Amino acid sequence: MDGSALSYFLMAWFDPWLLGLTALGTFAGVYIGAIPGLSVTMAVSILISFTFSWDVNEALALMAGVFCGGVYGGSRTAILLNIPGAPSAIATALDGFPLAQRGEAGRAIGVSTVVSVIGGMLGVLALAIAAPAISDFALMFAPRDYLLLAIIGILLVGSLSGESLAKGVFAGALGVLIGMVGLDPLTAEQRFTFGQISLLGGIPYVAAMIGFFGVAEALVQLHHLKATPIRQQVDRILPSWNVVKRYIPLSIRSSIIGVVIGALPGTGGDIASLMAYDHAKRSVKKPSRPFGQGAYEGLVAPESANNAAIGGAYIPMLTLGLPGDAVTAVIIGALFIHGLRPGPMMMIETPHLFWFTVGNLTLANLFTLVFGLTGIRIFAKMVECPRTVLVPLIVVLSVVGTYAIQNSVVDIYWMLAFGVLGYFMKMYGYQVGPVILGVILGPLMDVSYRRAMLSVRDEPSAFALELVSHPLTLVLTLSVVLLLARQTPAWTTMQARIGRWRNDGRTGGA
Amino acid sequence: MKTKLLGAAAALAMLSAAADGTAAEYPARDLQGIIMWGAGGATDTVARAVTPLAESALGKQVVLVNKPGGTGAISTAFVAARPSDGYTLLYGAENPQLHKVLELSQIDYADFYPVNILAHGVAVIVANNDMPWKSVKDLVADAQKRPGEIKMGSTGPGGLPHVVGALMKTVIEFPVTPVPFDGEGPGITALLGGHVDFMPAGLSAAAEHIKAGRVKVLAVVNNEEISALPGVPPITADFADFGKYLPWGPFYGVFVKRDVPDAAKDKLVTAFKAAATDPKFVDLMVGRGNIMMNIAGAEADEFLKKWQSTTAWVLHEAKATKASPEQFGIPKP
Numbered sequence: 001m002d003g004s005a006l007s008y009f010l011m012a013w014f015d016p017w018l019l020g021l022t023a024l025g026t027f028a029g030v031y032i033g034a035i036p037g038l039s040v041t042m043a044v045s046i047l048i049s050f051t052f053s054w055d056v057n058e059a060l061a062l063m064a065g066v067f068c069g070g071v072y073g074g075s076r077t078a079i080l081l082n083i084p085g086a087p088s089a090i091a092t093a094l095d096g097f098p099l100a101q102r103g104e105a106g107r108a109i110g111v112s113t114v115v116s117v118i119g120g121m122l123g124v125l126a127l128a129i130a131a132p133a134i135s136d137f138a139l140m141f142a143p144r145d146y147l148l149l150a151i152i153g154i155l156l157v158g159s160l161s162g163e164s165l166a167k168g169v170f171a172g173a174l175g176v177l178i179g180m181v182g183l184d185p186l187t188a189e190q191r192f193t194f195g196q197i198s199l200l201g202g203i204p205y206v207a208a209m210i211g212f213f214g215v216a217e218a219l220v221q222l223h224h225l226k227a228t229p230i231r232q233q234v235d236r237i238l239p240s241w242n243v244v245k246r247y248i249p250l251s252i253r254s255s256i257i258g259v260v261i262g263a264l265p266g267t268g269g270d271i272a273s274l275m276a277y278d279h280a281k282r283s284v285k286k287p288s289r290p291f292g293q294g295a296y297e298g299l300v301a302p303e304s305a306n307n308a309a310i311g312g313a314y315i316p317m318l319t320l321g322l323p324g325d326a327v328t329a330v331i332i333g334a335l336f337i338h339g340l341r342p343g344p345m346m347m348i349e350t351p352h353l354f355w356f357t358v359g360n361l362t363l364a365n366l367f368t369l370v371f372g373l374t375g376i377r378i379f380a381k382m383v384e385c386p387r388t389v390l391v392p393l394i395v396v397l398s399v400v401g402t403y404a405i406q407n408s409v410v411d412i413y414w415m416l417a418f419g420v421l422g423y424f425m426k427m428y429g430y431q432v433g434p435v436i437l438g439v440i441l442g443p444l445m446d447v448s449y450r451r452a453m454l455s456v457r458d459e460p461s462a463f464a465l466e467l468v469s470h471p472l473t474l475v476l477t478l479s480v481v482l483l484l485a486r487q488t489p490a491w492t493t494m495q496a497r498i499g500r501w502r503n504d505g506r507t508g509g510a
Numbered sequence: 511m512k513t514k515l516l517g518a519a520a521a522l523a524m525l526s527a528a529a530d531g532t533a534a535e536y537p538a539r540d541l542q543g544i545i546m547w548g549a550g551g552a553t554d555t556v557a558r559a560v561t562p563l564a565e566s567a568l569g570k571q572v573v574l575v576n577k578p579g580g581t582g583a584i585s586t587a588f589v590a591a592r593p594s595d596g597y598t599l600l601y602g603a604e605n606p607q608l609h610k611v612l613e614l615s616q617i618d619y620a621d622f623y624p625v626n627i628l629a630h631g632v633a634v635i636v637a638n639n640d641m642p643w644k645s646v647k648d649l650v651a652d653a654q655k656r657p658g659e660i661k662m663g664s665t666g667p668g669g670l671p672h673v674v675g676a677l678m679k680t681v682i683e684f685p686v687t688p689v690p691f692d693g694e695g696p697g698i699t700a701l702l703g704g705h706v707d708f709m710p711a712g713l714s715a716a717a718e719h720i721k722a723g724r725v726k727v728l729a730v731v732n733n734e735e736i737s738a739l740p741g742v743p744p745i746t747a748d749f750a751d752f753g754k755y756l757p758w759g760p761f762y763g764v765f766v767k768r769d770v771p772d773a774a775k776d777k778l779v780t781a782f783k784a785a786a787t788d789p790k791f792v793d794l795m796v797g798r799g800n801i802m803m804n805i806a807g808a809e810a811d812e813f814l815k816k817w818q819s820t821t822a823w824v825l826h827e828a829k830a831t832k833a834s835p836e837q838f839g840i841p842k843p
Binding site: 041042044045046048049052053139140141142143182183185186187188190197198200201202265266316320321322323326329330331332333336337339341342343344345346406407408447451454455457 | 548549550551554555558559561562574575576577578579580581583584587612614615658659661666667668687688689690691692695696698699700702703705706717718719721722724790793794797798
């Protein structure tokens, strides 16, 4: 980085006004992110009109703050109430909420704040040093590669189904069905709409998420109305360096997943965090507790990944003018309105923008650390409310949040119906995690598979050849095969044999 | 006591509401603006750029809400169901003009009054840099030599690439395989990565990639060269027959229900006319490769009808519609 780059990088650091805007954005973002239904995408698009007459740097500083704070904030309600504040916090709820139920909400938020910032910083680092290389890499992903990624993701059903895989697969299929409603994305044919205009746009998956997580959980809590709330330990919130050190390798691996998935134009923080959770589950041999029962590893991986995905999403945006996710799509619109030309020439025509953004995101991450670590005690105490107060609060929050998605009353009905369905599913041992996984990944698999087939003119043999003839695709195909093979009895026997053979070798040598 | 108090409050509220309706001049309160496409899309950007400028002329805020889905059918249905008081605006693109023939909705712009058709876009045909073609003629010749092997980036039925492709097919044999993506951005992403070979796209989406030399432009879908792309031949240079459909392109406009009182319509037309002549907005639109229109009322209706008649019939002839335009009284061009 030469002199001018450094001065652009520090622009927002030494200008009190820009510094204040970044701080304000981050602070607002944390709370917007924490409220389910109020999304970062929505907040940033409202900011476009709001900042119309401002200078572009000021608008960008505010947006970067809201983005970083918002993605982090989603974890708050996921941990405390089991309602992910944003889709990218779904995986956080899986182990975060059990932690809160054990009275460790304060520590859980502390750890998630620290790893969020680590992930966020690594994302910014990737943006700063490797943006052109990563964006070229992201362009290499063809429809077939998105399909393989989605398959790797959907295999996560196995990890999320709880006791019964069959029930997990059923729940996942239900999610895929929910995701199919609306207009076919390729042919605009109506699917499962029964001629209803209100179903043309599909069922917003955030409504499904709030219903299955928030309301279903609230209904389950009704069984324990009389139970005394869990006392939260709030004395040790800041995780010690030793604790953090233990999670750093996992955090780094998850951040790499986050950066790549974030940089891919078809996927964002939600998929990144789910894949990171899956990665943690496969790679961590001895978690602090079993996954799903309050393992800190299950918190570290998704929280690192979704914040790293921010830097990732900025990569194609700044280098090519292509959005890496929904939020950067809105920011591109904002750049247009401010008279800039987002595209491959932007870094040449407005060179300050790149390092200014990098500096800004760094700053926003620092503010996330500050705002994230303050106020935890009050938040954690929230869970100590009597259930007679907490349960209605969750329902109200769910309704308001759902209405906010697109100001539609129909969405509220969906959300409530999913809540009741989710309640019965939980009662009969069906997990709701796979449903959301299906809603997110089903449509991605659908369009990617059909695009890939269209690209080879519907010839299965040509499709099969493509799966092994491109280096990137081959790697992904092998990953899928390996993931599947590891679950077969043959693999287990082979592992056992190899183990025995090694032991024999050792004893033989002695 | 409590009920009495409530009753009094309700009466008061009704009274003030009635006063609003009769005495106060439109607009007496804030308006709501429904954007038919999602945040960050072209329609969204245009709406969010023009609105602050119109607000100053209206003296009230326009609260913008995205209601995407069904290529705009959700929004048109929503606005049509709102009271005809001029307090709900529809920010839309060209899509509803095809909803009838695609059997998506029975509502199109015949049900709305055009407050302003702000601008229309220009389509270009861009190709991946590794492709050997130098002109659309080369592309067509290659497509005829290996029918179906060339992949065209598309955005689904009724989208710009699809319509331009269909227009081409009425002029000349053009056997290519369309691969639909979620929008022009994702389509161009696929083009950059070489996952499709060429794509008809809006200039606003393709301009920066052309300028940077990341894709090559084969032709402008227009009957003459345009100032934004000097030296790029119009499509009529190779295929003169194409001229009968031109000018053709996506457009952006602001609408209210047709039966809104004239006083409100006039107020809105004046406000948006002023907004659309603001140099800041004009710069933004022209910079994105659009051509300013800034027309309202009868003139805009004329434009909307012509657009619908050309596009619906071409799609029908290309067998891409579900219902004949004749059924809806859409005249043949």
